[in-house]
Amino acid sequence: MALRDFKIFRGDKNGGTMADYSTEVDKGMVVLDVIHRIQAEKAGDLAVRWNCKAGKCGSCSVEINGKPKLACMTRMNEYGEDETISIRPIKTFPIMKDLVADVSWNYEQNKKIIPLQPDPTKKDKKGNYIMMQEDVDRVQEFRKCIECYLCQNVCHVLRDHDKKDQFIGPRFMIRLASLEMHPLDTADRIPATKNDYGSGLCNITRCCTDVCPEHIQITDNAIIPMKERVVDRYYDPIARLFKKLFSKNNQ
Numbered sequence: 137m138a139l140r141d142f143k144i145f146r147g148d149k150n151g152g153t154m155a156d157y158s159t160e161v162d163k164g165m166v167v168l169d170v171i172h173r174i175q176a177e178k179a180g181d182l183a184v185r186w187n188c189k190a191g192k193c194g195s196c197s198v199e200i201n202g203k204p205k206l207a208c209m210t211r212m213n214e215y216g217e218d219e220t221i222s223i224r225p226i227k228t229f230p231i232m233k234d235l236v237a238d239v240s241w242n243y244e245q246n247k248k249i250i251p252l253q254p255d256p257t258k259k260d261k262k263g264n265y266i267m268m269q270e271d272v273d274r275v276q277e278f279r280k281c282i283e284c285y286l287c288q289n290v291c292h293v294l295r296d297h298d299k300k301d302q303f304i305g306p307r308f309m310i311r312l313a314s315l316e317m318h319p320l321d322t323a324d325r326i327p328a329t330k331n332d333y334g335s336g337l338c339n340i341t342r343c344c345t346d347v348c349p350e351h352i353q354i355t356d357n358a359i360i361p362m363k364e365r366v367v368d369r370y371y372d373p374i375a376r377l378f379k380k381l382f383s384k385n386n387q
Contacts, residue, residue, distance in 0.1 A: 137162055140217075141158050144157060144174065144235070145223065145235065149230055152234075154222065159178070167212065167221070168184075168208040170212065171207060183235060191209040197237075198225060198235050199225070201219075226285065226286070229288075242285055249312060251315075252323075258319075267320060278352065286348065291338075302337060303333070309362055312358075313357070316362065317361070326365055335362055
């Protein structure tokens with residue numbers, strides 16, 4: 137055991153402060169273990185959201201020494217023995233209490249996206265859908281998302297510029313990509329991706345990819361392909377010329 141110092145945010149949407157705590161840290165402990173120990177021994181009213189403690193539910197997202205992480209997957213031995221550990225709620229979303237942020241905005245964004253609309257012609261005689269394995273593999277990566285919203289938290293469009301009314305964020309660019317690349321889907325989400333979901337606001341800094349605990353290649357495999365589809369539809373000079381020459385309005 138070793139006595140370690142911590143600073144934990146205590147407060148709500150009206151404000152708060154970084155409270156000082158000291159507690160014993162055992163070998164192998166993660167930051168969530170420490171938070172629970174402080175709850176049990178020193179601050180029974182400390183609010184923290186968690187569930188699985190296995191890095192699969194995304195509930196325990198916090199900022200540890202300024203870096204967005206899952207508390208259950210961050211080991212104490214990552215930090216120096218004399219280093220004070222600072223723990224705050226994720227910054228991009230409103231604080232509810234202590235380490236718990238209100239992430240309900242994300243659920244509203246999800247509702248805006250047209251769900252999967254499978255093509256009925258791709259069924260065999262038994263009523264089963266037929267897909268190529270390589271097409272299935274292409275979107276499988278996106279299904280690993282645990283909705284921890286760390287990518288949403290570091291997105292500068294949402295975090296620094298607060299353009300939540302214009303950009304749905306990287307997590308939902310993943311969802312759009314998973315649907316648009318689905319081998320059975322028939323819906324057209326490209327106009328909404330451009331006009332409603334704000335794909336043009338992302339300048340592909342890859343900060344979302346860097347913090348993803350599931351190592352999803354958000355930028356390269358989801359955001360850039362979706363931006364390319366928008367460009368192909370609306371900004372390709374050859375396509376625009378073809379449309380201008382052969383559209384019904386010009387006949």
